[in-house]
Amino acid sequence: MELLLPPAPAPVPGLLLHRGGVTATRDDVFTVETPPPTDTWYPLSHRSLVQEIQSGLVGCGFRVEGESHALSHEGARYFGVFAISLPSRPENGVGWVVGVRNSHDKQYPAGLVVGTTITVCDNLCFSGEVRLSRKHTRHAARDLSYLMSRAIGELGGKLRKLDDRIAxxxxxxxxxxxxxxxxxxxxxxxxxxxxxxxxxxxxxxxxxxxxxxxxxxxxxxxxxxxxxxxxxxxxxxxxxxxxxxxxxxxxxxxx
The missing domain is CATH 1.10.8 (Helicase, Ruva Protein; domain 3)
Structure with missing residues (x-):
């Protein structure tokens, strides 16, 4: 059964104003058509990726406090940022972010990147990467929920390690x-x-x-x-x- 999600959080300011692409709403991302598969390549839809990341984060106890999205190459490449927190995490002026990326032009596999944003200035920096799949394989769409759950399971340790390094x-x-x-x-x-x-x-x-x-x-x-x-x-x-x-x-x- 699909997890019922709250409305999309407010955009995270200053995270995705970049060259070579345009900022987008969640609706913009959801309307991008996924190319048909070939014998060796099975692209994941941007929509399913966004929905699974939010479901997975909420299901693992994270609060999603903001999100921003960007598209480039006529929608073939997607990048999104989710600002997240845990109720038990002490305030230290540094926010956690999860970047999500996907491509319909075979440039890179779907995956997550973890990083930080600095509260005082919205500076963003990514530190590590978790791949959902080494490539868009035949069963990638079917296994997306499992792959996402496994990837999000790695986030807590990576983000806490990042807090230690920043200290x-x-x-x-x-x-x-x-x-x-x-x-x-x-x-x-x-x-x-x-x-x-x-x-x-x-x-x-x-x-x-x-x-x-x-x-x-x-x-x-x-x-x-x-x-x-x-x-x-x-x-x-x-x-x-x-x-x-x-x-x-x-x-x-x-x-």
């Missing part, structure tokens, strides 16, 4: 010379492009939010995520994961 970022002090070295390394690691270096330096030297005045890895983190705003969400996933890897290298943490 470590907040406690780790940085000097300017270390920051300059990290920014150069971040180009090599494709966290940013060379043209974004001045913007990251400006956000580090003159943060627009008082919360990021302390000279810590957390403040540098937010200098990067402020610059990430407005980018293509698919690229943001890769850059967010690379940024986490860079910061974990500073702390000597395993990925």
């Amino acid at each position: 470590a970022y907040r406690e780790h002090a940085l000097e300017d010379r270390e920051v300059h070295d990290l920014i150069v390394r971040s180009i090599d690691n494709r966290v940013i492009t060379p043209t974004q270096v001045p913007d990251v330096l400006h956000e580090w030297r003159q943060p627009r939010h008082e919360e990021f005045q302390p000279r810590t890895l957390w403040s540098l983190w937010n200098a990067y995520t402020e610059v990430f705003k407005g980018g293509n969400p698919h690229i943001a996933v890769r850059r967010g994961q690379a940024l986490h890897g860079l910061c974990e290298g500073v702390l000597g943490l395993a990925s």
Whole structure:
């Protein structure tokens, strides 16, 4: 029996204003037609994916507090963000988000990405990925509910681990010379492009939010995520994961 869901939550501001696509309503996403299958490829509908993610989150005790959606390539590629919380989670100024993506042009499999949004500035950064299926196989649609339940079952541990890492970022002090070295390394690691270096330096030297005045890895983190705003969400996933890897290298943490 299908789980009865509440109305769609209000849009999450500032999450999906990106180049190469357009923001969309849930109704827009639901009206995208799914291409017919071939002998080797069985696409999942964007609609079923959105419905299953919300059902799965609610069923596992998460609160869905907001959502945003985007479409590109004439609807063939979909990306959505759900802001979620747990009643037992203490307030720390950092929100949890789950990104959902799907494609009808064989560019990537359906999957989830986990990340954070910073309450004071809506900066978004993804840290990890959970695939629903390695490819759109014959039984992917039939097994979607099971695949989604399994994927959401992994979210709690990943998100709590992310909270622990962010706490470590907040406690780790940085000097300017270390920051300059990290920014150069971040180009090599494709966290940013060379043209974004001045913007990251400006956000580090003159943060627009008082919360990021302390000279810590957390403040540098937010200098990067402020610059990430407005980018293509698919690229943001890769850059967010690379940024986490860079910061974990500073702390000597395993990925």
